Amino acid sequence: MAVTDQAQTAVPRPATGAPARRPLRVFRNLASKIAAIPMVLTALVIFVGCTLWTVVYSFTRSGMLPRLQFVGLDQYERLWSTPKWLVSIQNLAIYGICAMVLTLVLGFLLAALLDRKIRGEDVFRTIILYPFALSFIVTGLVWQWLLNPDYGIQNVVRSLGWESFEFNPLYNPDLVIFGLLIAGIWHGTGLSMCIMLAGLRGIDEDIWKASRVEGIPTWKTYLFVIIPMMRPVFVTCLVLIASGIIKLYDLVVAQTGGGPGGSSEVPAKYVMDSMFGAQNLGQGFAASSMMLLSVIIILIPWAYLEYGGKKRV
Amino acid sequence: MSNPADLASIAAIDAVKTRTGGVGLLEGPRGARPRRAFSRSNIFIYGTLILVSVYYLLPLWVMVMTSLKGMPEIRTGNIFAPPMEITFEPWVKAWAEACTGINCDGLSRGFWNSVFILVPSVLISIAVASVNGYALANWKFKGSEVFFTILILGAFIPYQVMIYPIAILLGKIGLFGSLWGLVLVHTIFGMPILTLLFRNYFTSVPQELFKAARVDGAGFWGIFFRIMLPMSLPIFVVAVILQVTGIWNDFLFGVIYSNNERYPMTVQLNNIVNSVQGVKEYNVNMAATLLTGLVPLVIYFASGKLFVRGIAAGAVKG
Amino acid sequence: MLAPNSSVSIRDLSLQFGAVQVLQNLNLDIGDGEFLVLLGSSGCGKSTLLNCIAGLLEPTDGQIHIKGRNVTWLEPSERGIGMVFQSYALYPQMTVRGNLSFGLKNARVPKADIDQRIARAAKILQIEPLLDRKPAQLSGGQRQRVAIGRALVRDVDVFLFDEPLSNLDAKLRADLRVEIKRLHHNLTNTMIYVTHDQVEAMTLADRIAIMKGGQIMQLGSPDEIYNRPQNKYVADFIGSPAMNFIEGHYEKGRFRANDLDIALDGYRLAAPQVADRPAILGIRPEHVATGAMINAAPIHGEVAVELVEPMGADTLVWATLAGKPFRIRMDGQARLAPGDRLPIGLDPAKASLFDAKTEERL
Amino acid sequence: MLAPNSSVSIRDLSLQFGAVQVLQNLNLDIGDGEFLVLLGSSGCGKSTLLNCIAGLLEPTDGQIHIKGRNVTWLEPSERGIGMVFQSYALYPQMTVRGNLSFGLKNARVPKADIDQRIARAAKILQIEPLLDRKPAQLSGGQRQRVAIGRALVRDVDVFLFDEPLSNLDAKLRADLRVEIKRLHHNLTNTMIYVTHDQVEAMTLADRIAIMKGGQIMQLGSPDEIYNRPQNKYVADFIGSPAMNFIEGHYEKGRFRANDLDIALDGYRLAAPQVADRPAILGIRPEHVATGAMINAAPIHGEVAVELVEPMGADTLVWATLAGKPFRIRMDGQARLAPGDRLPIGLDPAKASLFDAKTEERL
Amino acid sequence: VELEVSHWWTSGGEANAVSKFAEALNATGTHTWVDNAIAGGGDTARPIMISRILGGDPMDAFQFNHGRQAEELMEAGLLLDLTDVAEAEGWKDLVNPPSLLDACTIEGRVYCAPVNIHSWQWMWLNNKVYTDLGLTVPTTWQEFVDTADEVRAAGKIPLALGGQPWQSSGAFQVMAIALAGKEPWLAVYQDHDESVVNGPEFTAVFEAAAQARELARGSNVQEWQQATNLVITGEAAGQIMGDWAQGDFAMANMVAGQDYTCLPGLGVNEIISTGGDAFYFPKQDDPEVEAAQKELASLLVSPDVQVSFNLAKGSLPVRGDVDLADANDCMKKGLEILAAGNTVPDTNMLVTPDTSQQINDLMTEFWATDMSATDAQARFAEIIANAE
């Protein structure tokens, strides 16, 4: 129970109709609200509006041009009975999981190596980061060439005398997705390495000292102490990587064109092919709606945990 | 060492030394532990890094080497071998002679277009995103977090999904095909990640600074321009780098939402690379690719440390 | 209907963050020219209250009046307040002069006027040679002075300080404390000062408001708070080493606990009539008489020494009384060892008695 | 040639960071079971020295011996030391039990043994109920206890503490201080404790090493350091409020400054013969006698009160003596106002005299 | 008036051909040709063109493949009605075969100007590969298959095939029309009769395709030009590709009949399809531009332009009344077949892009994997059954 000094503070409230009136809610923070208009418009008109538009038209039989002729779930039925879509999904899953794991693991390993107070850190970091400056188109082209069995690595190794050397992922339907992966990892690891490096730099020096005093080997410290501490950094990385993976398109087009035999198709390419190649917007919209749905299924819980949850703590 | 105070303190130390029993060194190790330059851990660390560097540099090496070779050498030779005869012809061809349809002026035409697209797009997208991030970090209002979440979700939507609706929207507001339409598109698609970065950065700026400025009577814009902006160099560096590379490398929006006179360099690059006749002219393609990638590459090579620092400030504190 | 002569009045102020009630129906009147210190442990809502007064936080309910004006909905800059923050919050990219003039420029004060005010503030705070440096080139104490200067130039009615010294080291803290006190003497502005350091509170304040959980536990002069704490919380909070508490019973002017039985002669009860009840007796370690002083104390005894903490000027002795640990502050020259028996004297007039249930002063 | 019975010996230790000489030819012997406190202002090299002892930093030159072994080139884990950090440095994702057992598991201590050691440490530190919580669910004090526990379970010879309490609030700090003292009593390990808080140093230490600029200014018991500071730096550094210094001249057993002329009877000079020279007289504020105590002091005088700082238990009075500000610590109940004249008494036996040039004790 | 024209003709021969149009337009003196080329083929260029039209900033003319690709644009009224030009110039009588104009016509209104005829049904063989091995150059598909083992044994690829989907399905439909014949082919592609797909003719086609697949193993290239280049350099013996391939043979200074052989209809069934390109003219507000567009339309079909353009492009003119004296052997063969009326419409005119995409997907998978002929046949039947 509080004991405020009754004699001093228990003065009755001033009469109503106080001089300064409580201003209207809408007008408070007005500048901020005005400044946020672009964001609000983008969020509502583009991200929500366009998405809804797409979802609505996915129930129509739009061909080359959007057309409000509803056909129920036909587009979705066809989507899920199209082998190419199924292959795309499967490819995205394989690529996505591998890329996420590899990018995180490699990014972390490289960051950890660079964090060991080494000489030439700047040089190594720049080398690892520079591919991120290049577009996926360039990445795809270069790696297409490097992996071309007649010109690239296979040819070079064979010409060195190892005749039976076989490294030809781009023309092997079972391996082509890994050929893409090599290029994708090359392009994207740098950024996650950079983020992880920043994260590692943020770890309290004393933690390292404590584990050294206890005689814990470096690798164990990384595994049991540092990595668990870097959870938020991993989450940031994951979001960036995941948003890139979903959009995987340019790389495929440039590197394999979906081949050989459609074995490296991905959903975004399916969408593009349907919308522009087949001039069947409805089908493309259905496919993109499915992509969105899966993103939302993955993201909503995450967004809730990261942003919604934090606010309440 | 003529400072008497120094002498005094040395005398003091000597006195202390005798008191504490400074009796000199004993047998055995002293000083720093001697280090072998080729300790196992060093071999592992540098070995791995060098191996990884090879993987990362290989494509660049091949691109540069190929772009300096003549076609006959490419057909017969090893792609990794340095050119026996260096020729800059592919570069010249890529820059000034390669044909697109009936225009044969190579990439040069696209370069300035790219610059004209790049500058306003980068400026405006960063300006808008930084103000958004600032509003979200310091001037939260009801629903601001909701919009932010939508924005972040938006980062996951494949661009292709929005090509048509945005084309229709731009057509409706009469910006289709104009430079400003393109700027608008870049601003929209750059917004999620940039806003996230800026929001995180401004959140990490001490709140007290912001409060002090409010007490000093600065308003929304006053605080932004006078207090926040001068402090935000690292995050602006990151934003500029991300946007410059993103916008410079963009093909899809550049080709769809601008028109013929304004096609960026990437469109020319695509035209050169995809205009095949017989054997691909790999050397020209590589030269063209390198020329196109030059701007972002230079920016990356020049700003390495700032980038890491900015990332640390903007991404990690998320 | 404001208290006459009050500079800042807070009426029924409440503030919630989501579900957390940080301030609860708080009322406070601060006189013109008064130096009020808000003291309380971390998280009790001191900064929140100060931010409400400054207009940096919007209260959920209640009103704030400054100099008779209802400023509840005014912008911070319109309230006639200046604020000094714990982390200095200097604008890092501006020079000291820039920092001082920023607020004035915002208010469109004429250039000549600005220069003059800066000169005056710089003189008062002795930061004239620093005017063209950037904050990074200043020491902690200098930065804090600039931060004060920033409030000073704006010629405000009320100064708000949020733990302005807690980032400084002990020596500097002591020096700046004295300077702030001098400043208050010279300027005679109203000052509201948040701290959780009781030495600061005791030395600076005209009145201290002790806060806990968003409420004011006691408002009074340092002397009152130290000598007549309203409740056990305040008694425990103020004083270092902390007050000794002995649980027992109040019975007709006597206090009993285990083997202890003390006549409370000389103790001023808060109410004329106090019924018998479980009670807690509080005795400050420095009010336990030892050595020659024992004779002056009405009650005598002897305790066994358990631990001796020499603290330079003083020595803190840990002993046991009525089965509970009992701290005694002695002179720094005292030579004692654990196990020694120490004769002590107590003075009920300097003790405090609390109801065991409500923990209110009896 | 190690000092007999010494637990940690440091020989001619030097450490440079690039061009910065952080430790300079430092020698130190710490006895078995001794509690040594390294005290000094920020940046003087305390942590650096501690890290050298722990093996976390490599000295540029010199040797470190622990328990008679030359450990200069050994890994931290092989030195038989345990370390407690200011920021706790607990592994955040492990439970308390995990934190305590991680090092042991790594050293392949048998499971049963681990459990037993954890139980013992938990008992000593009273953290038994917390064993299955994560660090985030603990309060600052509890975290610090776990950090100590982590050193405790490893059964080491030497405990190193780097400002273990400075992240805690005043009350908790006082409590944990006592606990650490108790721990030392019970365990009788050697402890080296870094702090910049003199109260901690005075209460905890068997011996204190006062550091400045990578060198040890004085090494001695708290009593020695407080009463017979070796030089002006130590004298000024130790004691709060700080010692009063009066600049003047030493002349044949007398001290003269302005209108002041004091016979230094009872003052123990460091050397039998001291030539006349400029000197500085230091008098601690708490050694200035007032009130009834004046009579016991050999030298009497009177000063004018300028400022009064009540601090609860004490009151600090600012006056002028020999033209310089002069602080006097009085009882908390003293009632004085600026302008009052205050009679005082001084005792040369409790004063310190320094050479004005070398600042060494005379 | 400046007319911005979009197309995806960016390779050497193509660009050369376009320049004939440009020259012709510029020669009018009043109009200028603004070239807007987008490389990467129709799949890259089409979305750009369509979105520009949708966005309200259309180019003045654009090229599409002849057929149903622009159907919806016509229906949506986004394209300029050329009926008056067509009537004035008598396109109806000129254009040969008439199916070309039919594809431009909806409800009696003409919306596009056909400019050339391309046919798919060709096989190109490198003579030197065979003579080096002491073989005679095959003259039919069967001979080609019979000699394939020896070609393979010599370390060469019998059949070059690029990895792009349209090449796979193109090769297939060429084999279909050659091996199954015109009637079953039309039944499938035009009438979407899946029972024919399951019939014996197509079973044979699928089996042959499975065989051809083996012959194509090892051609690790994407673009058709690269595949053609394999034939030109003698790394591969032959290729099934449309008549546009001969532009590349010509560029390599090879002479038809001497250095290389072309087999229309795979030497089995000399029928050619009449695909090709047409120009479309999005509606513009400016009447002046509209007049210029119409002028360009008539120019594109005019005899002189037709000759110069088609010689450069290696394609056949859309009107029967012009004389291609400079045509080479292969082109002449084509003209003869055309004159004989042994034509079928191009698949693009018969199936929607949607269906064609599905066929592409199926074929690319079939050619690149080990999918059995019967599986492919079953899936093909399904696609045909669902085709609109």
Ligand SMILES: Nc1ncnc2c1ncn2[C@@H]1O[C@H](COP(=O)(O)OP(=O)(O)OP(=O)(O)O)[C@@H](O)[C@H]1O
């Ligand atoms: N933005 C906020 N959202 C939710 N709770 C808050 C917020 N700001 C403060 N609080 C809570 O309000 C309470 C009071 O905070 P306040 O900062 O006023 O404490 P304080 O007394 O100033 O403490 P300190 O001495 O640590 O500065 C705390 O429990 C804190 O957790």
Ligand SMILES: Nc1ncnc2c1ncn2[C@@H]1O[C@H](COP(=O)(O)OP(=O)(O)OP(=O)(O)O)[C@@H](O)[C@H]1O
């Ligand atoms: N890695 C380093 N590189 C260069 N200088 C350093 C490094 N670490 C410490 N120093 C310098 O060495 C000196 C001593 O540092 P140290 O951390 O030992 O001080 P400290 O006494 O522990 O201070 P504090 O009380 O602030 O912890 C400081 O002046 C510091 O700037």
Ligand SMILES: [Mg+2]
């Ligand atoms: Mg606070």
Ligand SMILES: [Mg+2]
């Ligand atoms: Mg330290």
